[in-house]
Amino acid sequence: MPGIDTDVLVIGAGMAGLTAAARSLSRGSSVIVVETSATVGGSAQFAGYAWTAPSHEVMDEVNPNGSPALRRALVDGFAPGIEWIRSLDVECADAVTVLRYGTGHQFDTNQYIGECRKRIRADGELLTSTSTLRLLTEDGSVVGARVRLADGTEREIRARATIIATGGFQANPEAANKHIHPAASAMQLRSNPTSVGDGIRLAEAVGAATGKDRSGFYGHLIPTGVSFREPADFVALSLYYSEHALLFNLDNRRFIDETAGDHLTTMALLEQPESRGLLVADERVYRDWITGSYVEGAVAIDKFDLAQRRGGRCGFAESLDDFAYLPEEWGYDGAVIAEEIGKINAAGRAVRPPRAYDAEPLDRGPYYVIEACPALTFPFHGVRIDENGRVLAAAGGTIEGLFAAGSDTGGLYDHAYTGGIAPALVFGLAAADRATADRAVVTA
Incomplete structure (x- = not known):
């Protein structure tokens, strides 16, 4: 032709x-x-x-x-x-x-x-x-x-x-x-x-x-075990609020300054054991960030509620003491994580890795826990x-x-x-x- x-x-x-x-x-x-x-x-x-x-x-x-x-x-x-x-x-x-x-x-x-x-x-x-x-x-x-x-x-x-x-x-x-x-x-x-x-x-x-x-990729954290059903889920299931929460790997330790941005935390989590981690928020983070708009003008979604309804690994703890009841099959030691959260709260701005842009303590129960993993948008x-x-x-x-x-x-x-x-x-x-x-x- x-x-x-x-x-x-x-x-x-x-x-x-x-x-x-x-x-x-x-x-x-x-x-x-x-x-x-x-x-x-x-x-x-x-x-x-x-x-x-x-x-x-x-x-x-x-x-x-x-x-x-x-x-x-x-x-x-x-x-x-x-x-x-x-x-x-x-x-x-x-x-x-x-x-x-x-x-x-x-x-x-x-x-x-x-x-x-x-x-x-x-x-x-x-x-x-x-x-x-x-x-x-x-x-x-x-x-x-x-x-x-x-x-x-x-x-x-x-x-x-x-x-x-x-x-x-x-x-x-x-x-x-x-x-x-x-x-x-x-x-x-x-x-x-x-x-x-x-x-x-x-x-x-x-x-x-x-x-x-x-050189990295752009993506966001999402709840583990929850599949995207439609393109709207790309935003609805993204846990943007992670930059105000705490993320622990399978060794029960933080490994990055979460407050630098969810997109950076996402890249870092890919490098961690099994590329999954436990994302912990308290009442303040839930009120101000989980149920709020990530960007002005965006639709607000209760991401904890959505992840829970879609079968994600989610937990609700009235206090740090309740972390001891974290399901063993998840692979984390809830008591150790609770102890770490206490240390982080006490350290304030002296905590390591730092929390440069939100050093407020996570000390207001209840606590909202989601196991998270990285999702890929483009390289x-x-x-x-x-x-x-x-x-x-x-x-x-x-x-x-x-x-x-x-x-x-x-x-x-x-x-x-x-x-x-x-x-x-x-x-x-x-x-x-x-x-x-x-x-x-x-x-x-």
């Missing part, structure tokens, strides 16, 4: 891919989007906020090991990214504080997805249920891709710019175990199930550089890019004609996190803008 020519080929129709495609169309480029799933939106369908660090100083403090160029680009590109969302007539709420140190905006991600899809279908081409077999190269440059369409036929799409945005490899057990942690595939996915590593596979095959292994390992979204070559320099954005990329975060939607938005826009500028130079 004959090939297809286009200015921009976007591989993947999640937040990053749809953003890059819609932006490219607005800049006058012809665009084809290919998506392996029958639907579009990826994991962005389950999000509700775009947020990141509000300044370079905050970004550098909370994400010190990430690429300096990407850190700066994310901060600088965030406000223009929010304006882009609003330019599509998608309502974006006023800024609120997220994760103590971030600034973000609530917006209807599904409305945004729908608006991008509408524009692509009107002025470009969207091919769903289409897999990308390999990238096409000429003289070291990427010039498109060979794809398999929904009907099983194969075609070549030739493009002046190809943007990879397939959403990461979290749904690929082998890749997760290799690049995240040997036990990573045991985690439940709080993301779409189709992000299996196509992006990194395609990029590495043409010589792309990738970030370092074991931090991926294809290396520059601040314009251009894919870096393992041999040095960039790969002409190839861009990447979103969770396919690596280098931005290293055991740190300042948002997932924001990088997809910012670098999706950056890739589209640079690809458009390169096309203008070629055709001038």
